[in-house]
Amino acid sequence: MPKFSVEKIVYAKRDVVFEIFSNFENYQKLVPKYYPSVRVRSVRGDVSVVEEHFILGDVELLIMAKHVFEKPILHNIFVIGGDAKGSQIKQEFIELENNTKILVDVDLKLKGKLKIKSMFGDNIFKQDYGKLVDTLAKIAEN
Numbered sequence: 087m088p089k090f091s092v093e094k095i096v097y098a099k100r101d102v103v104f105e106i107f108s109n110f111e112n113y114q115k116l117v118p119k120y121y122p123s124v125r126v127r128s129v130r131g132d133v134s135v136v137e138e139h140f141i142l143g144d145v146e147l148l149i150m151a152k153h154v155f156e157k158p159i160l161h162n163i164f165v166i167g168g169d170a171k172g173s174q175i176k177q178e179f180i181e182l183e184n185n186t187k188i189l190v191d192v193d194l195k196l197k198g199k200l201k202i203k204s205m206f207g208d209n210i211f212k213q214d215y216g217k218l219v220d221t222l223a224k225i226a227e228n
Contacts, residue, residue, distance in 0.1 A: 090212040092190040096223040100181040104158035106226040120218050143210040
């Protein structure tokens with residue numbers, strides 16, 4: 087299965103970067119190319135359950151994700167249902183002087199035809215997720 091990491095320096099304060107990256111309610115507006123549809127199902131403190139239509143590479147995933155926050159340090163995403171059930175994305179935000187370092191670890195668990203496709207295209211998943219991180223970073227910097 088595709089397992090990869092993405093690292094990026096963002097020229098903005100950690101609080102600002104964390105707010106953009108953890109603002110899943112607005113992913114549909116911020117990054118519609120990757121998230122054509124987002125529907126919040128439940129919010130309880132620092133834990134939210136969200137239905138997401140997520141596009142990575144040329145693969146469309148319909149997932150139910152649990153977002154868990156440790157503001158402003160961690161944003162963990164656990165896929166609890168749908169096409170990539172069992173997947174996990176960990177976003178860590180490290181404060182630097184006037185900048186933020188983002189470390190993202192992605193562990194995709196795909197099934198059926200998607201699993202076969204992923205065996206030949208995991209580099210595409212990493213490249214496309216890197217573009218998503220770049221897009222959110224640019225939003226945070228502006």
